[in-house]
Amino acid sequence: MIEFIALTRQLAQRSAAVFSDTGVLAQHVQGYRIRQAQFDMTQAVSDALSHTEPLVVEAGTGVGKTFAYLVPALLSGQQVIISTGTKTLQEQLAYQDIPALLAMLKLTPKVALLKGRSNYLCQLRLSKQLGNPQFIVPEQLDDLLRIHQWAGKTLDGDFGGLTSVSESAKALDLVRSQKEDCSGQDCHYFDACFTRKARLRTLDAKIIVVNHHLFFADKLLQESTLKTLLPDADVVIFDEAHQLPDIALGYLGQQQSMAYLVRLLNQISHIQRSELGDSAQIARLAMAGFEALSIWQQEIRKLGVTDGRLLLSEKSLAQYSWELLTSIKHLRELLAKHGSRSYALDEQADKLTDFYQDLSAFFECHNTQLLYRIDFSQPDLRLTMAPMNIARECQKIFNAQTRWIFTSATLQMNQTLTLFCQSLGLMKAKQLLLGSPFNYQRQALFCVPRHLANVNNETAAVRQMRDICIQATNAAKGRTFVLFTSHRMLEKVAQALYGCVDYPMLVQGQDSKQGLLKKFRQLGHAVLLGTGAFWEGVDVKGKRLSCVIIERLPFVSPEDKVFRTRVESMSHQALDPFTSIALPQAIITLNQGVGRLIRDEKDHGVLILCDNRIVNRDYGRAFLHSLPPMSRTRDLNKALDFLSAIK
Structure with missing residues (x-):
């Protein structure tokens, strides 16, 4: 025990030395100075x-949390997985922050970056x-x-390194690596497979950078006893941890996709035509599956059933559900009789069996601890x-065999982390709230203009956004982000602004996210319109x-x-979905x-919010209490004057 305490103190002291006014950061980072919040965080880590x-x-914002957790993690010598919510941060860690720190600290552990397979090119599909x-x-x-x-x-x-093609290009979906193919x-x-090579690099790496989706997908593989991608690391650090509950x-x-079943049936039919021309019954049963699926889906949409437990309570739905299941059962039994005649057919037969078992479990609804939901939105x-x-x-x-660290710039609601901890079952976690070192009262002005239109009145909202954007971008000399909650509003406002803004206008979809940001920085006086991808990272x-x-x-x-799904879960626990999910989620996103x-x-x-619900609804106080302590005004002219004064 004494040795354990000594090692803990030694790591804390070594980390503290890095952040001291004579440490390696002060020696290598221009303008470095000690930040108390950053120091406190590195000691806690x-x-x-x-x-x-x-x-x-x-x-x-401004605490410097990335270095605050990286320094002790690298100095500890332990195997560390760092999981992020965005590709941007993932790449920044792997290509910039970690290499820079390792050079300063004179450490040489192997570092690996691993993304989900859809981020890699499949040479065969191309x-x-x-x-x-x-x-x-x-x-x-x-x-x-x-490509x-x-x-x-x-x-x-x-694909993160592909700059000649837009990240929204449909061609990318034709050549992404995917498990099914x-x-x-x-x-x-x-031998040349990019996905395989990326996974091989993690086998002997000491520092592994992944994303949240890949981390949880890997955990599911562990539970099913299949071969996993990630090691059981000593430490897992979640940056951008606010995304974890949803992910x-x-x-x-x-989750089962009916489109996946359609692909399976198509592939089985294609293999039958090309390899087993003497087995026409396979094609007939595949067609029967298509017909049963089509009838079942039509009935689902007609009745609007979303609760899977109601499938068997509706007589017609129960009948069509079992007919669909029976058609798949007959097809898989027939495929089993043709085993070994075609490797490709055997592979599809295995996939069809897995689908059949999952569909059976959904239709039977035996597990009382599960929600069964049908989504046809x-x-x-x-x-x-x-x-x-x-x-x-x-x-x-989140077991005790691993050290778990969760961090983000936005986790709290009303100055407490309890709701986040409860959502992930972290009842014994140590909580630490570290405010920004910035002087928001002096540096920023928050404006909710008077006489705003109802945000649900689309025509008025677009006209209002157009007028405010023109005034604000003129006062700011460009240099503006306009953030939207939907692509529809982005497109309508962008259309309304074309020809009315005196500065270069960059719109999400014109180029990749990184391409647009590069142009924004290079131009120095641009206006960028974006949705969720530009709210963080x-x-x-x-x-x-x-x-x-x-x-x-x-x-x-x-x-x-x-x-x-989260709302249904909360309802079963007698919790209010609005205060437990919708409001905290909106607060985090706004922050x-x-x-x-x-x-x-x-x-x-200047921050301009074109939604007066924050000041005239009771829940608005929760937003205001969770925002940085900026100066506030309802007078748009004062906001414009503030912008004009920024040189």
Whole structure:
């Protein structure tokens, strides 16, 4: 025990030395100075690396939380997984922050960056697409040719390094690596496979940088005893931890896509036609599956059933459900009789069996601890089985064998982290709230203009946004972010602003996120319009960003499938979904957007919120109490004067 305490103190002392006024940061980082909040956080992390209790830290903008957790983690010599919520931060850690710190600290552990497989190019899919160019529309063919040219140069096949094609280009979906099409060692490109190489790099790495989606997907593999990608590391650090409750729900539950069943049936029919022409019954049963699925989906949509437990209570639905299940059962039994005749058919048969078992479990609804939900808000009808108590499931993951650290600039509601901890079952976690070192009263002005239109009146809201954006961007000399909660409003406001703004206008979708940010920084006086991707993980310091305009309070859509599942879970626990989920989530998202404005002690700027619910609804106080302590005004002219004074 004495030795354990000594090691803990030694790590804390070594970390403290790095942040001292004569430490390596002071020697290598221009303008470095000690920040008390950063020092406090690094000491808390040092302590957490040696104890079993998780640590939850909100570190406001400017604290320097990345270095605060990286320094003790690197000095500890332990194997560390760092999980982030955005690709931007993931790449910043792997390519900038960690290499820079390792050089300063004179450490040489192996570092690996691993993303989800959809972020990597599949050489086989690209080859197949270019092998049939007559079926590709000209625009996509141009992009595919650019991807092919890039594929010959890239070392890792990560689309994050592809700048010649927009990140929203449809051609990317044609060549992404995906589990369903992967043939493993039988693939002609197995040795060169970018996804396989990325995973191999994690095997002996000491520092592994992943994202939250990949982390939870890997945990599911562990539970199913399949081969996992990630080691059981000594330490797991979640940066941008505010995203975890929603992401955890998406992975802790099981989801089945009816579009996936359609693909399976299509592939089985194709294999039968090309390889087993003497087995026409396979095609007939596959067609029967299509017909049963079509009738079932039509009935689901007609009756509007969203609760899976009601499937068997509606006579017609019960009949169509069992007919669908029976059609799949007969097909899989027939495929089993043709076993070993076709490797490709055997592979699809295994997938169909897995789907059948999941669909059976959904229709039977035996587990009283699960929510069974049908989501048809999208063209692709989906079935979800999710645990009612997410916190209890998370407790199984966040076990005492690993050191767990959770951090973000936005975790609290009304100056407490309790709600976040409860959502993930972190009942014994140490909580630490560290405010921003910035002088928000002097540096920033928060304006909610008077006489705002109702945000639900789209026509009036667009006209209002247009007028405010023109005035604010003129006063700010460009240098503005305009953040939206929906692509629809972004497009309508962008259309209204074309020809009316005197500065270069960059609109999400015109280029990749990083491409737009690069242009924004280079131009120095641009106006950027964006949705969710630009609310967080974006850092523009200095005078190039002086104004942030937010269209409305970012409440999640009631139709959002993750939100609806969490609402049902809360309802079963007799909790109020609005105060337990919708409001905290909106507060965190708003704080993320606000956090784009002041990124440095020398920054000055104005935040304009075009939604008066924050001042005339009771719940508005919760937003105001959770925002940075900016000066406030209802007078738009004062905000414009503040912007005009920023040189």
